[in-house]
Amino acid sequence: MTFVALRMLTGDRAKYLGLVFAIAFCTFLLENQTSIFAGILKRTGSQIADVTDASVWVMDPKTEYFEQTKPLKETDLTRVRGVEGVAWAVRLFKGNPVAKTESGKFAVTFMIGIDDATLVGAPRKMLMGRWEDLRAPNSVVVDYAGYRLLYPGEPYRLGRAIELNDRRVTIVGISDPGAPFVSLPVMHARYTEAVQFQGRERKQLSYVLAQPVAGVTPEELCARITKSTGLRARTTSEFRWDSVKYYLKNTGIPVNFGITITIALIVGTVVAGQTFYLFTVDNLRQFGTLKAMGVANAKLIGMILLQALLVGAIGFAIGTGMEALFVEIFIRKVATRGLVLLWQSVALTGACIFFVVLLASLLSIRRVLVLEAAAVFRG
């Protein structure tokens, strides 16, 4: 009877396509919203994830997320270096100086000062130039999105001058770091220069980056640093999640996306569920005829479940394909870079679609089970 069930499903092309695309768009909507949500949250920790050389971040005890920094004392670096299990520790500066181009265009930037000697803290990807070129005086590396913001429509070119805190600075490289939460140009400079670009403050050490010696885990080292110095120490992963959780807790992002996702789920459930239910109701005469011919209820249930699961699987596959295409297109756009289609998002959406299809099937099955075979003799 599998063959009969499949032919019943696909016999009316309009209804069949309506069903498939109702589920496909529901899938697309759910995966799309969760992807954008995940992409935004991922951006809150991009600058943390960009630092791949060190596994421990040390900060003021009250710091909750990356953007919120209270400068440490220069002596804190020495104290961290003195903790047992620290292989090495370097400084990291984070500031927001204003950059101005020769044409007069200016923008607030995201300035990261990395260790002068080792350049620890620099992202891996470079589109033009070399990180070593930062060793030249008054030089910065700017990210490609920032470059496009400062020089809209112009090709990438090294050696261009910008003004930072009354200093003439040269762009020596164009990088591709993780997209920041706010779309500001991300600039990297050596620590000693970055603090000059920001403007002198009494304390300027934003973070200390540390790496444990072999045999000591980052978690163990964090505990030791906190115990020895009273400073807060987090592994890269922990600190990244701290930032994500801060935004989840203190912004309207989760509520707004939660509402959209809930509406998408409800609309998807209602549309897909109702379409499938009506499909079964339209076919009641056919199910009644099969019942009269001696097809058992168990077989009819099997037919309905097969139809529902097939429609659900095809719709889900098409919807996921649409979302993959969406991500593939928009991940290349500057404004939406960092968009990510998480497997968790796909799995969660799959579970939701399965639930929707199952619910619709159960309603349809109920109609077929209560259908009297004798009804086929009525008009």
Add this chain to the structure above:
Amino acid sequence: MHAVDCTAIQKSFGTGEARVDALRETDFVARFGELTFIAGPSGCGKTTLISVVAGLLDADAGNLRVLGAQMGELSERKRLAFRRENVGFVFQQYNLLPALTAVENVAVPLLVAGVRRREAIDRAAVLLERVDLGSRLAALPSQLSGGQQQRVALARALIHDPKLVVCDEPTAALDHKTGDAVMTMLATHALSEDRAVIVVTHDSRMLRFAHRIAHMDDGRIVRTETRPIDKEAA
């Protein structure tokens, strides 16, 4: 033994003031080798009677023996198997599955019985050839005329060689000539010692095909007339 033997069958629908007694101690007999008609005005209980006889509805009371089986004693599972193996249905509105081709529709009872698809389709094609639809095997019901659809429905009812064929107004939607052709096929099927055909009809033109006519009114068989079997005419 009769093909169908009903004694004092009762069937009602609804409760209280809305209760309708569709069958009131109805006695009905259909013999093997005969085409039995049930005739009567609308609402007299004809459809309820064939639904009970075919095992689609339970009788509230009375004794019902069909093809030697006491229907009241059959479990739901056995009754399904009984219908599957022994009963063929022809409906007024044909009730063909619109997504299946003519040959696939005819094959459905065999598929229900567990016959392999290829074999079922082959057997269905042979039967459709016999009802002059050999050239329309791949046509969908929507591409067939009313008469062709009813011939497909008839082939579907006969494909598994059932001992009892139950027809509800099989010629109501057909012109005279096509109706005659359908009734001739049914009469031919009935003219076998181990088979019986029951036809519910309003169409007085078709009564000439009957071997026995049970006239029904207000839930009872009020009169039964028998006619000689003319095998040549059939």
